Every structure is written in C-alpha cells, then in structure tokens.
Amino acid sequence: MRYWLMKSEPDEASIDDLAKAPQRTLPWTGVRNYQARNFMRDIMKIGDGVLFYHSSCPEPGIAGIAEVSSTPYPDPTQFDPKSDYYDAKSTQETPRWTLVDVVFKKKIQLIPLAELRAHPELADMRVLAKGNRLSITPVTEAEWAFITKQLAKQTA
DNA sequence: GCCAACGTTGGC
DNA sequence: GCCAACGTTGGC
Numbered sequence: 001m002r003y004w005l006m007k008s009e010p011d012e013a014s015i016d017d018l019a020k021a022p023q024r025t026l027p028w029t030g031v032r033n034y035q036a037r038n039f040m041r042d043i044m045k046i047g048d049g050v051l052f053y054h055s056s057c058p059e060p061g062i063a064g065i066a067e068v069s070s071t072p073y074p075d076p077t078q079f080d081p082k083s084d085y086y087d088a089k090s091t092q093e094t095p096r097w098t099l100v101d102v103v104f105k106k107k108i109q110l111i112p113l114a115e116l117r118a119h120p121e122l123a124d125m126r127v128l129a130k131g132n133r134l135s136i137t138p139v140t141e142a143e144w145a146f147i148t149k150q151l152a153k154q155t156a
Numbered sequence: 157g158c159c160a161a162c163g164t165t166g167g168c
Numbered sequence: 169g170c171c172a173a174c175g176t177t178g179g180c
Binding site (some may be wrong): 007011055074133135 | 177
C-alpha cells in the first residue's frame, strides 16, 4: 500500500468533478510524462491513497482525498485525433500511455501550497522540491499520516 | 505575463 | 551519446 500526490487542473478535473462523476470515479487521462506514467503502470495498486492536488489555478493546494481504483490500462485519449492528448505515435497494439482510475474519498478544506511549505514535517515532500514539475509524486507514509490526520479538515 | 526549471527532440 | 534548442509546467 502506497501513497501518492496527483496534480489536476481544476478547470479540467476538480475534486468536485470527481465527486460528481459516475461511481465517483475518473480515469486519470492526459499524463504525457514517462516517469508519471511509470508510477501508474508499474507501481500503483488498487487501494493506494491519493492526495488530490489542484494546480495551475488561483489557489493551488490539496483539495481532497482519493484512491486508486483500477489496474493500469491504455489512456483512450491517446487514440483520439480530436483530443488535446492525441499521440500520433501511439498505436492500439503498443500503446504508449497508461493510466489508472481514481475514486473519490472525501473533499477537505483546501490545504494551500504555502501551508504545506510551512510544515517542517513536510519539508522533504517530492512535490515541494525546487523545480518539481512531475504531476504524480510518491508520498511517504509519515507525510500521508501528517496530512490526513493533522491538516485535513472535513468540509462543512 | 513572467520566468525558472525541467523534459523532449533532433542534428551531429 | 552529447547537447543546444525548444516546448511545457506551474507558481507568482
């Protein structure tokens, strides 16, 4: 059982979108970075914990808790010429991009990026590392426990 | 809009 | 295999 932080632009898929989705589940489409893909393809397991992070928005930060809910399978958007995520070099026989489904667990009061940075317990979080751009990063058990038990507040 | 940092591409 | 050029990410 592992833990992850997964970035999503709320304009595309917010924690509310996840909560409203059928079965409260969304496929994590659009990852086009090999390291992030490899996490989904090779390491993630059903039941892994996910910190749902809002990025590239007015209030970046952790917006909710989710969970990995499928085994890996090909990202369908890579085959769709109309999609922003279309990849002409990928084929059905040897798909390049793999994803997992993620299921909603709960929405929390947003934990802003600045607050994450303010806690010494989280100083080593991968997502906070200088220059980090990776959209999926591993979270340690200690970081997960601190965030979910100390920082996460239920929304009203 | 700016810009630092990073990942990818492609010529050699 | 190297590395410059380019495109993207993402906070501010």
